[in-house]
Amino acid sequence: MPALMVQGAGSNVGKSMLVAGLCRAALRRGLSVAPFKPQNMSNNAAVTVDGGEIGRAQALQALASGRDPVVDMNPVLLKPETETGSQVIVQGRRVATVRARDYAALKPSLMAPVMQSFARLKSQVDLVLIEGAGSPAEVNLRAGDIANMGFARAADVPVLLVGDIDRGGVIAQIVGTQAVLEAGDAAMIAGFAINKFRGDPRLFDEGYALIEQRTGWRGFGVIPWFAHAHALPAEDALDLRHASRGGALKVVCLILSRIANFDDLDPLAAEPSVDLVLLRAGQAIPGDADVVIIPGTKSTRGDLAYLRAQGWDIDLAAHVRRGGHVFGICGGFQMLGRTIADPDGIEGPAGTSDGLGHLDVATIMTADKRLARVTGVRNGIPFAGYEIHIGMTEGPDRLRPFARVDGRPEGATSVDGRISGSYLHGMFAHDTFRAAWLSGFGATGTARYGAGVEDALNALADHLEDHMDIPGLLSLAR
Structure with a gap:
C-alpha cells in the first residue's frame, strides 16, 4: 500500500501536527489511513488497545485517522529517565534502559521490529503517513538510523521535508539539509513545505522559488500558523504554557x-x-x-x-x-x-x-x-x-x-x-x-473537550487543504 514520510529540517517544526492533519484529510477523502513513527522520544505516552504504549502524538494521529491506537504505530519509544539515559520501549513493551552513548549499538537490532510493524500497518490500510524524528540533517547519527533516512530507504518511502519559518533561516534549513545529505538520502526527498508562517504567505514567494531552484525539489505549500493548535494535545513539555x-x-x-x-x-x-x-x-x-x-x-x-x-x-x-x-x-x-x-x-x-x-x-x-x-x-x-x-x-x-x-x-x-x-x-x-x-x-x-479536539482536527485538515497541494502529496505516496 502507498506510504509517505514527513521529515523535518529540525526538531519541533510541526511534523506531528502536519501528519495528524494529513491523516484527517485522507480520511475525509474516503481512504483508510494509519499513522506511523518508527522511533519517538517522549514521556507523554498512551496505552493502546492491544495493551502496550506508544507516543501520545501517534495516539492523536490515530484519532485523526479514525482508528484505535496500536503498538505498531510507534514500534520504538524512548522515554528519558535521566539526562543521559532512557527507557527503551519496543512494540509497546519495555526491553531495556540504556545510556545515550549505548543506544547507537542497540539501534541496528531495532530495524527488524520497525519494519515488521510497518508491514503489518501497510497490509491493513490504503495509506500510511509516517513521521520522522528530529532531522535527517543530523548526519552524525546516520549510521544505524531507523528514524529518518535509514527507514525511508529501507522501506522505499518518499519524503516531504518540512521547514519552520517561525524560528528563522528557513531557506538555510531546507537548502542546508540537501547540502549535508549523502546523495542516496537526498534522492528520497520528493518535495518540501514551509510551516508556521505568520502574515501573508505571498510575501515568501521569492524565497519559495529560491528553494525550488537551489534544491530541484518541488514545493507543496506555505502553511500559515495554525491558530487552533492550542486545542490539540502538546507532545513536548517545552510546549506547555x-x-x-x-x-x-x-x-x-x-x-x-x-x-x-x-x-x-x-x-x-x-x-x-x-x-x-x-x-x-x-x-x-x-x-x-x-x-x-x-x-x-x-x-x-x-x-x-x-x-x-x-x-x-x-x-x-x-x-x-x-x-x-x-x-x-x-x-x-x-x-x-x-x-x-x-x-x-x-x-x-x-x-x-x-x-x-x-x-x-x-x-x-x-x-x-x-x-x-x-x-x-x-x-x-x-x-x-x-x-x-x-x-x-x-x-x-x-x-x-x-x-x-x-x-x-x-x-x-x-x-x-x-x-x-x-x-x-x-x-x-x-x-x-x-x-x-x-x-x-x-x-x-x-x-x-473531546468535541473540541475533533473540531480542531477538522479545522487543521481544512487549513492544510487551503494551503498545501494535498492531491499532489497523495500522488507521491508509493
Whole structure:
C-alpha cells in the first residue's frame, strides 16, 4: 500500500501536527489511513488497545485517522529517565534502559521490529503517513538510523521535508539539509513545505522559488500558523504554557523535570472556570492557589529531589496549612506518601527516599509495569482512563480510595479529604467526570473537550487543504 514520510529540517517544526492533519484529510477523502513513527522520544505516552504504549502524538494521529491506537504505530519509544539515559520501549513493551552513548549499538537490532510493524500497518490500510524524528540533517547519527533516512530507504518511502519559518533561516534549513545529505538520502526527498508562517504567505514567494531552484525539489505549500493548535494535545513539555482563561479556580501544576503524560492538564486548560498555572523551576507556589497538582513523572525519586530543590515541598506544606487541596497523579501520587523504595534501582540508583508525607501510604518500585485501559467510578460518576506505571502503593489512606476501578479501590485520600492521589491518567478528558471534580471546589465545568479536539482536527485538515497541494502529496505516496 502507498506510504509517505514527513521529515523535518529540525526538531519541533510541526511534523506531528502536519501528519495528524494529513491523516484527517485522507480520511475525509474516503481512504483508510494509519499513522506511523518508527522511533519517538517522549514521556507523554498512551496505552493502546492491544495493551502496550506508544507516543501520545501517534495516539492523536490515530484519532485523526479514525482508528484505535496500536503498538505498531510507534514500534520504538524512548522515554528519558535521566539526562543521559532512557527507557527503551519496543512494540509497546519495555526491553531495556540504556545510556545515550549505548543506544547507537542497540539501534541496528531495532530495524527488524520497525519494519515488521510497518508491514503489518501497510497490509491493513490504503495509506500510511509516517513521521520522522528530529532531522535527517543530523548526519552524525546516520549510521544505524531507523528514524529518518535509514527507514525511508529501507522501506522505499518518499519524503516531504518540512521547514519552520517561525524560528528563522528557513531557506538555510531546507537548502542546508540537501547540502549535508549523502546523495542516496537526498534522492528520497520528493518535495518540501514551509510551516508556521505568520502574515501573508505571498510575501515568501521569492524565497519559495529560491528553494525550488537551489534544491530541484518541488514545493507543496506555505502553511500559515495554525491558530487552533492550542486545542490539540502538546507532545513536548517545552510546549506547555500558562493556560489562564481568567477562571476563579486557581489550579497550579508543578512542571517536573521528567514530567510525563502531561496531556492530563489539557482538559483543565480548556475550562473557562479554571486559571491553570504551570509552575516552572524557581517559581514559588502562589499563596492564593486553590488546588496544587503534582503530575506524573518518568523518574519519581529523581523528580522528588527536583521538587525539593525548588522549595516546593515547603510551599506545599504551607498551602496545606492554609486549607488548600493537593492532587497527585501517578508519580505525583507516589511522592505524596511517606516513602518511595526502589531496592532494585529500576528508575535510578537503588535506595529509599522520604516522601512528602501528606498521605499515609508507602510505595515500592517493582520491575512489572502496569499498562491498562480501565473504567472507573468516582462519587457515582463513571469514567474511562488508563494506567501506565511501575510500583505498588499501600497504606491506611488507601481505605479511602480516590475511585473504584473495575470494582477495586484505587488511589488514596487523606482523613480530611483535602489530599488525594491516583494512578489514573486520562480521566479529566471526560466532561462529566471533570465537571463533578471541579464542582467539589465550587467551580463549574462547561467545556466539551473531546468535541473540541475533533473540531480542531477538522479545522487543521481544512487549513492544510487551503494551503498545501494535498492531491499532489497523495500522488507521491508509493
